[in-house]
Amino acid sequence: MSEEKKIESLQKEGQIFEPDASKQGQAWIQNMEAYDAANEKALNDPDGYWGDRAKELLTWFSDFDSVLEADYDKPEFKWFSGGKTNVSYNCLDRHLTDGRRNKAALIWQGEPEEDVKVYTYQMLHTEVCRFANVLKKKGVKRGDRVAIYMPMIPELAIAMLACTRLGALHSIVFAGFSSIALQSRIDDCQARVLITADAVLRAGKTIPLKGNADEALKDCPTIEQCIVVKRGGNEINMVEGRDSWWHEEVNAEDITSDCPFEEMEAEDPLFILYTSGSTGKPKGVLHTTAGYLLYAAHTTQCVFDVKDDDVYWCTADVGWITGHSYIVYGPLTLGATSVMFEGVPSYPRPDRFWQIVDKFKVNIFYTAPTVIRALMREGEEWVKNYDLSSLRVLGSVGEPINPEAWLWYHNNVGGGKLPIVDTWWQTETGGIMISALPYATPLKPGSATKALPGISAKIVRRDGSVADANEGGHLIVDKPWPGMLRNVWGNPDRYKSTYFAGFPGAYEAGDGARMDDDGYFWIMGRLDDVINVSGHRMGTAEVESALVAHPDVAEAAVVGMPHDVKGETIYAYVTLKSGVEPDDDLLKALKIWVRKEIGPIATPEFIQFADGLPKTRSGKIMRRVLRKIVEGSDEFGDTSTLADPGVVTDLVEGNKDLL
Ligand code: ATP
Ligand code: MG
Secondary structure, three states, rough: OOOOEEEEEOOOOOEOOOOOOOOOOOOOOOHHHHHHHHHHHHHHHHHHHHHHHHHHHHHOOOOOOOOEEEEEOOOOOEEEEOOEOOOHHHHOHHEEEEEEEEOEEEEEEEOOOOEEEEHHHHHHHHHHHHHHHHHHHHOOOOEEEEEEEOEEEEEHHHHHHHHHHHHOOOOEOOOOOOOOHHHHHHHHHHOOEEEEOEEEOOOOOEEEEEHHHHHHHHOOOOOOOEEEEEOOOOOOOOOOOEEEEHHHOOOOOOOOOOOOOOOEEOEEEEEEEOOOOOOOOOOOOEEEEEHHHHHHHHHHHHHHHOOOOOOOEEEOOOOHHHHHHHHHHHHHHHEEEEEOOOOOOOOOOOOHHHHHHHHHOOOOEEEEEHHHHHHOOOOOOHHHHOOOOOOOOOEEEOOOOOOHHHHHHHHHHHOOOEEEEEEEHHHHOOOOOOOOOOOOOOOOOOEEEEEOOOEEEEEOOOOHHHHHOOEEEEEOOOOOOOOOOEEEEEOOHHHHHHHHHOOOOEEEEEEEEEEOOOOOEEEEEEHHHEEEEEEEEEOOOHHHHHHHHHOOOOEEEEEEEOOOOEEEEEEEEEEEEEOOOOOOHHHHHHHHHHHHHHOOHHHOOOEEOOOOOOOEOOEEHHHHHHHHHHHOOOOOOOOOOOOHHHHHHHHHHHHHHHH
């Protein structure tokens, strides 16, 4: 293995937010002593810890014989061998007899304000059984793959749970993706059935969806049936013998509201989900039944402390892992009330989220930094008109949250009081890995704080030795956890080479991070994105955060630009707050600002003002595209997951003007 220079951290420590003493002791893990105790038990006796959690949180039809069999060389991980369970049983059936039958399982807020539906556990059970019977009639059975390409409507959750009832794997493709992205994902997993809708309602528009599905299905020989939900009411093409309407199928006379569930083996495959593609071609991450479900439920409990009476809202799309784990599987396994929202934060006005929090008296709110930065750009007046006093815990996921955005969220949404749990995890990890525990962990804005109990996360150098405090390095996890991915669908070589080849005996995350003197993790960005200026290696997050801390800046992305002398020089793309006009004075001011905030070495040589940045559909900045632009190349690689390809054209123009 080659020698590698360490990644330097330039960040200055900010303020520490101690947990509110009057509220401490209310959460599932009540304080740092309880955290330390749980962590010690989980690390020293993982079988005991995870075995107990599996019995506490899941219902088993047959007990498991062993908790974990791990083989890092193959690699192969088997959790809860011999155990039998079913995901839809755990999410639904058992709540029919535990006192939650009439409790709201799902509160659905459609994009139009008046479109609200509430499903009690009983109602959701009925609908899931009916749709499972539809799938069964279509020949779907254990092990089959079902592709789902749907808007954020209740039928999406119903379809997922129906698949799990029968033991079929779902593969959800976010409805914002193109027909090409859909086609390649269906082709990769060889799905038999596609479930879709006529249209997506988004920002007041009806955006046709079925046409994309038709386009994709021209080249998907494995798809036998396509079931279509009516949402937009727009004119669509139905292919005789292949396509049918959801409502007609579930209302057919022979469809009953009882459908027995399959008793699944713990390690039976549960679903396939493709990663966002920030770093390259998306990977078909495979999760399996018991370990995934346990980990989703366990982390929902630790991190969000969802109580029986709470209204819990995760704003992600179900098409991402965050929606899988924290809208559907985690909350429903716990018997919680989960909000599902069809619309966007900015429509009809940039107060939609706060209006919904007020309307349903949401207690726990989980969103992404990209959303916070976008709302920050519009100003805090939008938050002020609402009563947000029901909120107890705020969460963040998807990217490092810049301290500036953290403080805005804390002060304006959290009234200067609420804890923010900044949750670091990945599609591959199934659930949250590093996060604060609400009302227990002292918080540092910009840090995801500590690994959850039993999660052995470390920062290491290329040679595997543990990095010093504050030395940037590779983030790895050197003990298995139940929610870890079990394969890359159809590509075991990629599974091994991407995650287990770099550091023998450990899972490699691909992110750079450092651990401070208090044992807190600071994610520095993806290792693929590290910038090397005159031999100084820097993560992207700190430089970007320094730029975002300037009052005029809304968002920033930095990349390394090839430089004859320095190797690389820093090139920054900056989006300004609404109403701020870019000019040369501001450009100079920003350079001085960064120099003062973190130092001369991190000062961008070039700053390009931009109206927008290239983001994945899940809202992450795709720096590899930005890097290609500064290299003068137009070979952007796989950009099928880009939200708005037009942004790239604008940036290329801006880059030509600048250089
Ligand atoms: P691909 O693996 O295809 O490039 P992706 O990594 O963007 O796509 P996801 O699994 O959706 O796909 O994202 C996980 C990544 O998101 C993490 O590896 C990390 O870089 C980033 N991330 C998520 N949450 C946080 C967080 N709280 N702080 C910092 N980074 C985060
Ligand atoms: Mg990734």
